[in-house]
Amino acid sequence: VAWDVVNEVISDSPEFADGLRRSEWYRILGEEFIDLAFAYAEEAFNDEYAADGTDRPVALFINDYNTDQGGKQDRYLALVERMLDRGVPLDGVGHQFHVSLSTPVSALETALERFAHLPVVQAVTEMDVTVGTPVTQANIIEQGYFYRDAFEVFREFHAATGDMFAVTVWGLHDGRSWRSTQAPLLFDSGLQAKPAYFGAAGGELEPRLLAELSFQGSVALDEAATTAHDWQRLPLHAVGDVAAFQTRWEADHLTVYVTVRDATVDATDGVTVVLGADTYAFGRDGTGDVPGVVAATDDGWAAVLHVPLDGAAAGDVLDVDLQVTDGGTTTGWNSPGVLGTLTLVEPLSFVEVAEAPTAPTIDGDVDDVWSLADVVTTDTQVEGSADGAATAEVRTLWSGDGSTLFVLADVTDDQIDVSGSDPWIQDSVEIFLDAGNVRNGPYRYEDTQIRINVDNVTSFGTGDEAFQRDRLTSATTLTETGYRVEAAISLLEAGGPGTFHGLDFQVNDGTNGTRTSVRTWADPTGISYQNTSRWGVAQLVTAEPEEPEEPEADVTVTPWLVVAGKKVTVDVSGFDPGSTVTLRLEPKLTLGRPRPADLGTVQVGDDGTGTAKVTVPKPTKLGLYAVVASSGDLSAKTWLIVLPGGPGKPDPKPGHGPKPGHGPKPGHGPGHGPGHGKPDPGHGPGHGPKPDPGHGPGHGKPDPGHKPDPGPKPGHGKPDPGPKPGHGPKAGPGAQRPC
Numbered sequence: 001v002a003w004d005v006v007n008e009v010i011s012d013s014p015e016f017a018d019g020l021r022r023s024e025w026y027r028i029l030g031e032e033f034i035d036l037a038f039a040y041a042e043e044a045f046n047d048e049y050a051a052d053g054t055d056r057p058v059a060l061f062i063n064d065y066n067t068d069q070g071g072k073q074d075r076y077l078a079l080v081e082r083m084l085d086r087g088v089p090l091d092g093v094g095h096q097f098h099v100s101l102s103t104p105v106s107a108l109e110t111a112l113e114r115f116a117h118l119p120v121v122q123a124v125t126e127m128d129v130t131v132g133t134p135v136t137q138a139n140i141i142e143q144g145y146f147y148r149d150a151f152e153v154f155r156e157f158h159a160a161t162g163d164m165f166a167v168t169v170w171g172l173h174d175g176r177s178w179r180s181t182q183a184p185l186l187f188d189s190g191l192q193a194k195p196a197y198f199g200a201a202g203g204e205l206e207p208r209l210l211a212e213l214s215f216q217g218s219v220a221l222d223e224a225a226t227t228a229h230d231w232q233r234l235p236l237h238a239v240g241d242v243a244a245f246q247t248r249w250e251a252d253h254l255t256v257y258v259t260v261r262d263a264t265v266d267a268t269d270g271v272t273v274v275l276g277a278d279t280y281a282f283g284r285d286g287t288g289d290v291p292g293v294v295a296a297t298d299d300g301w302a303a304v305l306h307v308p309l310d311g312a313a314a315g316d317v318l319d320v321d322l323q324v325t326d327g328g329t330t331t332g333w334n335s336p337g338v339l340g341t342l343t344l345v346e347p348l349s350f351v352e353v354a355e356a357p358t359a360p361t362i363d364g365d366v367d368d369v370w371s372l373a374d375v376v377t378t379d380t381q382v383e384g385s386a387d388g389a390a391t392a393e394v395r396t397l398w399s400g401d402g403s404t405l406f407v408l409a410d411v412t413d414d415q416i417d418v419s420g421s422d423p424w425i426q427d428s429v430e431i432f433l434d435a436g437n438v439r440n441g442p443y444r445y446e447d448t449q450i451r452i453n454v455d456n457v458t459s460f461g462t463g464d465e466a467f468q469r470d471r472l473t474s475a476t477t478l479t480e481t482g483y484r485v486e487a488a489i490s491l492l493e494a495g496g497p498g499t500f501h502g503l504d505f506q507v508n509d510g511t512n513g514t515r516t517s518v519r520t521w522a523d524p525t526g527i528s529y530q531n532t533s534r535w536g537v538a539q540l541v542t543a544e545p546e547e548p549e550e551p552e553a554d555v556t557v558t559p560w561l562v563v564a565g566k567k568v569t570v571d572v573s574g575f576d577p578g579s580t581v582t583l584r585l586e587p588k589l590t591l592g593r594p595r596p597a598d599l600g601t602v603q604v605g606d607d608g609t610g611t612a613k614v615t616v617p618k619p620t621k622l623g624l625y626a627v628v629a630s631s632g633d634l635s636a637k638t639w640l641i642v643l644p645g646g647p648g649k650p651d652p653k654p655g656h657g658p659k660p661g662h663g664p665k666p667g668h669g670p671g672h673g674p675g676h677g678k679p680d681p682g683h684g685p686g687h688g689p690k691p692d693p694g695h696g697p698g699h700g701k702p703d704p705g706h707k708p709d710p711g712p713k714p715g716h717g718k719p720d721p722g723p724k725p726g727h728g729p730k731a732g733p734g735a736q737r738p739c
Contacts, residue, residue, distance in 0.1 A: 001057060001058045001059065002058065002059040002060075002061050002091075002092060002165060002166070003045060003058050003059070003060055003061065004062075004063040004094060004125070005037050005038050005041045005060050005061060005062065006034050006037050006038070006062050006063070007062075007063045007064070008021070008063070008064050008065060009021055009023070009026075009034060009064065009079070010064045010072055010075050010076045010079065011072075011075065011422075012066060012072055012423050012424070012459055013423040013451075013457060013458075013459035014071060014458075014459065014465070015423075015457045015459070018031060018079075019074075019075030019076075019079060020075075020079070021421045021422070022421050023421055031082075034062075034079075034083065034088070035083070035086060035088050038088045038089050038090060039088075039089070041058075041060050041089075042060060045058035045060070046060075059091040059092050059121065059165065060089055060090060061090075061091065061092040061093065061094045061123065062079075062080065062090060062092075062094065063094030063095075063096065063125050064094070064095075064096065065096040065098055065126075067095045067096070067097075067111050068095070068097065068107040068108055068110070069107075069460075069461070069462055069465070070463065070464045070465045070467075071459075071460060071464075071465025071466070073110075073111055073114055074465070076093075077114055077115060080093055080115065080118065080120070081118070084118065090120060091120060091121065092120050092121045092122060092123055092165055093115050093118075093120050093121075093122050093123075094122070094123045094124075094125040095108075095111055095112070095122065095123070095124055095125065096124075096125050096126040096127070096170075097124050097125075097127040097150075098126060098127070098128055098170070098179075099127070099128075099129055099130075100129060100130040100131075100132070100182075100442075100527070100530040100531065101129065101130070101131055101132065101139060101142055101143060101146055101441070101442060102132075102442030102443055102530045102531045103129075103443075103462070103530075104442065104443075105146065105149040105150050105153060108124075108150055108153055109153045109157070112153075112154075112157050113157075116157075116163065120163070121163045121164070121165040122163055122164060122165060123165040123166045123168070124154065124164075124166070124167040124168060125166075125168050126168060126170040127150075127167065127168065127169050127170060128170045128171065128177060128179060128184035128185055129143055129146050129147060129150075129184050129196065130179050130183075130184045130530065131143050131182055131183050131184070132182060132525070132527060132531055133182060133525050133527070134315055134317065134343060135182065135183045136317055136341050136343060137209060138208070138209035138210065138211030139211060140183065140195060140196075141195050141205065141206055141207075141208055141209055142208060143183070143194070143196045143199075144194065144195025144196050144197075144198060144199035144205045144206075145195075145199060145205060146196075146199070147186070147196045147197075147199035147200040148198075148199030149199075150200075151167070151199070151200045151201075152202075154167050169185060169186055169200075170184075170185075171184075171185050172185070172187060172191075173185055173186075173187040173188060173189055173190075174187070174189050175188075175189030182527075186200060207335060207338065209334070209339075209340055209341060210237075210333060210334050210340035211340055211341045211342075211343065212247075212340070212341075212342055213342070213345050213533055213534070214247040214248060214249045214318075214343065214344050214345065215234075215248060215249075215345055215346065215347055215348040216248065216249055216250065216345070216348075217230065217248040217249070217250070217255075217347055217348065218248055218253070218255050218306075219248060219255050219257070219304060221291055221292060221293050221304060222293070223295075225257075225295075225304040226257070226259075226293065226294075226295040226297075226302040226303065226304055227295070228304075230248065230257075231246055231257045232500070233348060233437075233500060233537045234246055234348070234437070234537070235437065235438065236259070237333065239323075239331055239332065239333045240324075240331040240332075241261075242260065242261055242262070242324055242326060243259060243261065243271075243322075243324040243331070244258070244259055245257060245258040245259075245333070247342060249309065249312055249342075249344050250309075250312070251309065251311055251312050252308065252309055252310070252311075252312075253306045253308055253309055254273075254306070254307040254308075254309055254312075254318070254342075255304065255306055256271075256273055256305045256306075256307055258271050258302065258303055258304075258322065258324070259301075259302040260284075260300045260302070260303075260324055260326070261299045261300045262299075262300040262301065262326045263299055263300055265284065266284075266326065266327045268326075268327055268328070269284035269325060269326055269327070270282055270283040270284055270288070270324075270325050271303060271305075271322065271323065271324050271325070272322070272323040272325070272330075273290075273305065273320070273321075274320065274321040274322070274323065275307060275318060275319070275320055276319050276339075280305070280307050282303060282305050284301055284303075288305075290305050290306055290308070291306050292304055292305035312344055313344065314344055314345055314346060315344065316343075316344045317341050317342070317343050317344070318341065318342040318343075318344065319339040320333075320339060320340055320341065320342045321333050321334045321338070321339050321340060345534065346524060346534075348536065349376070349504075349535075349536030349537070350536060350538075350539075351376050351396065351503070351536065351539075352374060352538075353373075353396045353397060353398050353405065353538050353540045353541065354372045354373050354374065354397055354398075354541065354543065355372075355397070355398055355399065355497070355540070355542050355543040356372055356373075356398070356399040356406070357369065359397075359400060359404070359406065360397060360399075360406055360408070360486070362406075362473045362474065362486050362487065362488050363475050363486065364475040364476055364477030364484055364485075365477070365486075366408065369397065369399075370395055370397065370408055372397065373395035373396055373397050374395070374396075375394065376393075376394050376536075377391065377393050377394070378505055378506065378507045378519040378520055378521050379391070379519065379521070380519060380520045380521065380522070380523070380524050381517070381518075381519055382506075382518040382519060382520055382524060382525075382526045383515070383517060383526060384509070384515070384516045384517035384518060385516070386517070388414065389509050389517035389519060390411055390413035390427065390507050390509035390519070391411070391412055391507055391519050392409045392410060392411045392429060392505065392507045392519075393409070393410045393412075394407065394408070394409045394410075394505045394521065395407070395408045396408075396503075396538060398495070398540045401495070401496065402491070402495040402496040402497050402499065402540050403490065403493075403495040403496070404488050404489065404490055404491060404495070405433065405488070405491055405501070405503075406486075406488050406489075407485070407486070407487045407488075407489065407505075408484070408485075408486050409429045409484065409485040409486075409505065409507075410479065410482070410484050411427075411429060411482040411483050411484065411485065411507055412481045413427055413482035413483065413507075413509060414481075414482070415511060416454055416478070416482070416483065417510040417511055417512065417513070418453055418454055418457075418510065419512065419513040420510050420513045421513075423451055423453060423457070423459040424451065424459075424508055424515065425508065425510050425513070425514060425515035426453045426454070426508065426510045427453060427454045427483070427508065427509060428452060428453035428454065428507075428508045429451075429452050429485040429505065429506070429507055430449060430451045430452075430505070430506035430508065431450045431452070431487065431489065431503075432447075432448070432449050432450075432503065432505075432523075432528050432532070433447070433448050433450070433491075433501065433502065433503055434446075434447050434501060434502025434503070434532045434535060435447075435491045435492050435494040436491075436494030436499070436500075436501065437499075437500040437502045437537060438502070438532075439502055439532055439533055439535075440532060441531050441532060441533045442530075442532075443461075443462040443463060443530075443532065445464065446492055447463065447502075448463060448471065448489075449461030449463075449529050450468065450487070450489065451508075452476065452485050452487065453476075454476055454478070456474055456475060456485075458472065458474060461529045462529070462530075470490075471489055471490040471492070472487060472488070472489055472490075473487065473488045474486065474487040474488075475487075495540065497540055497542045498539070498540060499539070499540050500538070500539050501537070501538050501539075502532050502536070502537060503535055503536050503537065503538040504520055504521055504522045504523050504528055504534075504535040504536055505520065505521045505522075506518060506519070506520045506521075506528060507519045507520075521536055522534065522535050522536030523535055523536075552574045553572070553573070553574040553575055553629070553631075553634040553636040554572065554573045554574050554636050555570065555571070555572050555573075555627060555628075555629035555636040555637060556570070556638055557569070557570055557627050557638050560638075560639065560640055560641060561640075561641045561643070562640065562641070562642060562643070563642075563643045563644075563645050564616050564618050564619065564620040564621075564642050564643065564644055565615065565616065565617070565620075565645040566615070566616060567613050567614065567615050567616075568613070568614060568640065569611065569612075569613050570583055570599070570611070570612050570613070570614055570627065570629070571609070571610075571611050572602050572609065572611075572629050572636070573609040573610075574608055574634070575604045575608050575609075575610070575629075575631050575634055576604065576608065576631065576632065576634070577604060577605065577606045577607065577608055578604060578605075578606070579604045579632065580601050580602070580603055580604070581603075581610060581629045581630065581631045582598075582601055582629070582630050582631065583598070583599035583601060583602065583614060583627060583628070584596050584597065584598055584599060584627075584628045585598075585599050585616065585617075585620070585625050585626075585627060585628075585640070586625060586626045586627075586637075587621075587623060587624075587625055588623070588624045588625060588626055589623055590622065590623025590624065590625070591621050591622050591623055592621050594619075594620065594621050594623075597617050599614040599615075599627065600612060600614040602629065604631070616640075616642055618645050620642045620644075620645075621644060622643060622644045623641075623642060624639060624640075625639070625640045625642055626638070626639060626640070627639070627640050
């Protein structure tokens with residue numbers, strides 16, 4: 001006879017040094033409550049109420065769950081050792097073993113062996129083995145093999161130690177199980193023995209069936225079908241050692257991708273899809289019973305087919321085989337005469353993980369590089385109500401050699417609660433990672449379930465807790481709308497640009513010590529903690545090389561109208577920092593045919609700009625010129641109008657015309673002396689030199705407010721009839737008189 005005196009006192013989190021859950025018993029009495037419970041049980045069962053002549057007739061047990069998981073197992077063992085050291089009357093250690101097909105049977109054996117050196121007996125107290133959802137015949141058969149292997153471990157342990165007290169299965173039949181939706185027990189709801197019963201009893205089991213998932217979707221039958229990215233996102237299912245395949249489904253067809261290793265072309269080469277009672281053949285030559293496309297590969301050929309379905313829906317299970325014929329040899333996915341199963345499930349969740357130029361700092365703050373990341377949201381309601389439930393926007397990045405995955409989760413939660421004694425019922429974010437996207441189903445050693453609560457207390461699921469903890473760096477912070485979790489997780493040796501990884505995110509919402517909602521990004525089943533098959537997929541993508549922006553070189557000249565021989569200011573921009581820009585003056589619309597002229601250079605600063613003052617050569621003729629700035633492959637130009645310079649003397653000061661009495665001497669200018677009669681194309685008849693722009697026409701006084709007299713238009717000059725009386729110079733020697 002045995003009695004569970006203390007049940008489920010070990011924490012699933014290493015938050016506390018003693019490893020114990022903070023139950024109400026603990027909060028009031030501390031660890032002493034465990035010793036007191038055993039003392040009272042010992043007094044009642046083995047003293048006061050013990051039958052006469054018996055010596056301690058009731059074995060007193062401590063009992064807990066998840067003892068097959070390394071971290072909790074360590075904490076459990078430490079407590080048992082402390083109890084024995086204190087003289088607590090402890091006789092046995094119980095392992096509940098609520099496990100799944102994902103649990104390695106070796107983990108059960110390890111749990112028993114960890115306590116084998118202690119003076120206690122051991123018991124399996126509540127065993128059941130879930131098969132996942134939906135329940136398939138393939139998994140029911142696989143469950144039989146699990147029970148077979150587990151009971152062999154229990155028998156061998158007892159044979160070696162004599163310390164296996166009992167093994168108890170937690171329920172009579174599936175219909176009465178607390179996990180009834182996953183068929184965990186030895187008998188079905190009709191009380192009929194399942195393969196699990198025959199496995200536990202060491203009986204014969206029927207052959208295993210192969211089973212896989214088919215995610216919703218389709219691939220068009222075009223030239224790109226066999227190289228579609230969809231086929232890279234999931235591992236292929238092997239068909240012996242000659243081929244591999246993958247599928248997607250829609251209501252009216254199943255898309256099948258198959259790649260065959262067969263370098264020799266034969267007329268009989270082809271694939272056959274068996275779907276229930278129907279068979280569809282398709283040849284390497286592209287002909288067959290269903291539409292499809294074929295492409296040659298380096299070591300053989302590949303094909304994509306559309307096999308008809310009739311009103312298929314998520315949750316349906318198809319009986320399927322895929323067979324490959326090479327000459328006279330046919331190889332099937334299943335054993336001859338046996339069909340495997342494809343379970344139709346939701347579309348595959350997929351995200352591209354952007355490359356960051358620098359790794360984010362794991363401190364709970366949002367670094368600028370997070371703006372590069374795509375956002376996914378935890379929109380899949382797994383447990384509880386969506387009304388007011390906490391949810392998260394999650395970003396992912398990688399950097400450097402791609403060996404680390406960075407995660408940033410911003411959680412919207414209007415009530416922060418960490419009062420629950422179990423870590424998964426506290427406000428927290430869970431990250432599920434299958435490095436390398438192996439999709440083993442059952443957790444491998446490398447697969448990890450990481451839980452980070454709002455206070456940055458971390459805990460882990462199946463596997464080696466210390467190993468998982470060493471892979472993680474995390475930080476949390478409160479925000480105006482809830483809290484934020486930031487983490488860096490090692491991808492071990494499976495990372496690198498272009499690699500794929502199984503990934504999911506989960507938000508646990510606690511309220512007053514109870515978990516009221518669970519939301520995920522990908523897996524809708526609620527069993528991500530047991531199985532990796534329905535997680536999403538992330539690919540580390542390299543940053544698209546940025547097209548170098550063509551520098552937009554520019555040049556400006558101030559002023560744009562200048563007299564030859566004067567200086568202008570030249571400003572350049574958009575040139576390479578530190579370069580030297582050459583300036584040239586190129587004629588465009590000018591009098592005569594002047595040659596281009598060098599204006600000098602401009603030194604460009606660190607910001608790509610520069611300024612210089614240059615002189616327009618004095619001989620430059622009247623006209624429109626381009627100022628061309630060039631350096632290497634970069635060039636720019638602007639326009640400059642040049643007026644001819646004077647004969648070398650300074651221009652007259654503003655407001656000063658020619659001095660009175662200093663006009664040209666008689667007989668020295670065209671159209672001036674009487675009797676010359678030549679047309680004067682640029683001056684008024686008989687008025688002497690061309691007026692200076694901005695001054696009165698040759699009258700010697702400033703003429704503010706009046707436009708300069710441009711004189712007659714070119715080509716319209718008239719014969720000069722000679723000076724008017726009192727205005728022109730007199731014939732013969734003598735000074736000109738003022739007007």
